[in-house]
Amino acid sequence: MNQLRKDRGLSINGLANMSGLSYSTVNSILRGKSETPNLGTIIKIASAFSMTIIEFLDVPEIVEYSFDDMEEIGEDNALKEGDS
16 A cells, blocks of 8 residues: 555545555554554545555455565564664
8 A cells, every 4th residue: 555655646644645544554554563453444544545445455466465574574673673
């Protein structure tokens, strides 16, 4: 979704405004902090991109998204933080 946002030339704040969601909600989703956004939130984001929910869910970045990948990223970051 972050790449889609960038491809459309939208800032996080712009996407938040267009979707009617708060900046913190959109930012949390983009950063993987909100791992389970509800359907209403996903529909609002899809609408902000002028996409149907089906089109939005068919975006390769979203189709290929894995929460396991986010856990690995979190573990990698924790390891880096522990090293300093």
